[in-house]
Amino acid sequence: MVSSAEQRRPVVVLYERIVDAIHAGTYPPGSTLPSEPKLAAELGVSRPALREALLLLQEDGLLSVRRGVGRTVADRPPRRGFEHIQPLEELIGAGAPVRVRALLRAVEEPTDFTTQHLLAAARARLRFWESLLVGDGTAAALSQEWAAAEDVLAGAHPGFARALEAVAAGPDAAAARTSMLAVLVSSSRGVPLSAHSSVTATLVGQRRGEQLGRPADTPAVLITQVVRAGDTPVLAAKHMLPTGAAALPVLQSN
Structure with missing residues (x-):
């Protein structure tokens, strides 16, 4: 049986990949992320895993959702550590x-x-x-x-x-x-x-x-x-x- 921690690990890794991309300038502050299908293809992941990682990023203040625009990177993303x-x-x-x-x-x-x-x-x-x-x-x-x-x-x-x-x-x-x-x-x-x-x-x-x-x-x-x-x-x-x-x-x- 796979534990819940093991099931969630890919989402955590994906969360960190997106955070790394934000801090590296791939998705700079204030920019709008690609659509879910496009972003999932770019990252080579499933859309359900991506959606869960994006929700965690919203909860942590790195992303916000704007109606008619999509998910936007925070102007001042929280520092990591x-x-x-x-x-x-x-x-x-x-x-x-x-x-x-x-x-x-x-x-x-x-x-x-x-x-x-x-x-x-x-x-x-x-x-x-x-x-x-x-x-x-x-x-x-x-x-x-x-x-x-x-x-x-x-x-x-x-x-x-x-x-x-x-x-x-x-x-x-x-x-x-x-x-x-x-x-x-x-x-x-x-x-x-x-x-x-x-x-x-x-x-x-x-x-x-x-x-x-x-x-x-x-x-x-x-x-x-x-x-x-x-x-x-x-x-x-x-x-x-x-x-x-x-x-x-x-x-x-x-």
């Missing part, structure tokens, strides 16, 4: 499923980190989630995520605020099995998101080593991520991936 804004558990769980295990769900005052990255006011109250990402029984990453204050979210992304409230008010198990970034992504249809990440090499340290089940001197990669709705930062996170964790795929293009 880790900034696909995909939950970390999905990124590193491509090879094997990764589960989110809640360590802490709390509300706290701003720290130096959240003051800098979320521009949080001194007395703001911020949701804080600390989670362990586990795959094959082994800790793959430790995530710390903060959401902007409720009054900020009310203006910049009320859907995210409502989704966080719904998760917090639901069964404890619901919040324990999801990341804050997953909640943000699922509540952001139609909301323009952008993100920036920085990557540094470090050691896990004593406390994080205990959480990850690794010695304190274990080398690790620390990813700092900030996600914005429009111009407003709505989520800031730190993700620590120790040596031996699942690979984090990073797409690059010029």
Whole structure:
């Protein structure tokens, strides 16, 4: 039996081929794509697979549909890379499923980190989630995520605020099995998101080593991520991936 992941793989590959063509200038920003039959012939693929890939490209903001014109490439196609804004558990769980295990769900005052990255006011109250990402029984990453204050979210992304409230008010198990970034992504249809990440090499340290089940001197990669709705930062996170964790795929293009 062919798994659903294997069935979808050709569509994902086709999606990437079209993205590559957009960034290479074959289908430049603002241009109209050829008709479905012509494009399918050019790419040597079936029309059903092409149609599914085109729908995914529309959802990701690379294409738009104009009545009487057809599918048009966005004037400013989103940049490719880790900034696909995909939950970390999905990124590193491509090879094997990764589960989110809640360590802490709390509300706290701003720290130096959240003051800098979320521009949080001194007395703001911020949701804080600390989670362990586990795959094959082994800790793959430790995530710390903060959401902007409720009054900020009310203006910049009320859907995210409502989704966080719904998760917090639901069964404890619901919040324990999801990341804050997953909640943000699922509540952001139609909301323009952008993100920036920085990557540094470090050691896990004593406390994080205990959480990850690794010695304190274990080398690790620390990813700092900030996600914005429009111009407003709505989520800031730190993700620590120790040596031996699942690979984090990073797409690059010029």
